[in-house]
Amino acid sequence: MATVYRLHPETPQARSVEQIRDALRSGAVMLYPTDTVYAIGCDLNAKSAVERVRQIKQLSNDKPLTFLCSSLSNISEYAQVSDPAYRLIKHLIPGPYTFLLPATKLVPRLVMNPKRRTTGIRVPDHAICQALLKSLGNPIISTSATTAAHAEDTALSPAELFDELDKFVDLIIDDDSSVGYQVSTILDLTEEEPQLVRKGLGWEEVVGWVEV
DSSP states (O other): OOEEEEOOSSSOOHHHHHHHHHHHHTTOOEEEOOSSSOEEEOBTTOHHHHHHHHHHHTOOTTSOOEEEOSSHHHHHHHBOOOHHHHHHHHHHOSSSEEEEEEBOTTSOTTTSBTTTTEEEEEOOOOHHHHHHHHHHOSOEEOEESOOTTSOGGGOOOHHHHHHHHTTTOSEEEEOSOOOOOOOBEEEEOSSSSOEEEEOOBTGGGGBTTBBO
16 A cells, blocks of 8 residues: 655645655655656656656566656767757746757667667656656656556546556655546757657747747
């Protein structure tokens, strides 16, 4: 049975954040809110936890996992960022955007796309995510907690989602937000010209920067 932490959405309680941080460092997997959807995540560097996230989501090892960073400078530690990509990312973050970028050696193989050696990174506009990132000091895995079986017309309530995943995760963070079904906008920044891979939240902001 997962431990539930009820956090204030704008000013998360420091003691609870520290307890969650310690659990993540020990390999815990959590269900937590982001600025797009509720996500399943863990410490990027906790290999056993990353493997559990893949099992929960039934993802094969060749499917890359997105992770959250706290800032643009944090992104540059885990990805190679060209000057044009830097300007675009700086314009958009924090926000509901996933950037596909060439991975550096700091990105675990278990997370990246093994063929392209690329990784998906986000900088969330979400107080709880940012508090956890700053306290942990490492990026956090972020993969949608909802599944294809739950279409928008059969959307889960937070209580139903918590109940469904309670046996699979160690921690549940409740901030009284909805589950969320609006995905992030994905931008491929691996080439000279950025490419819009998926229209999601905030895609209008990339007009003029990317061909849509």
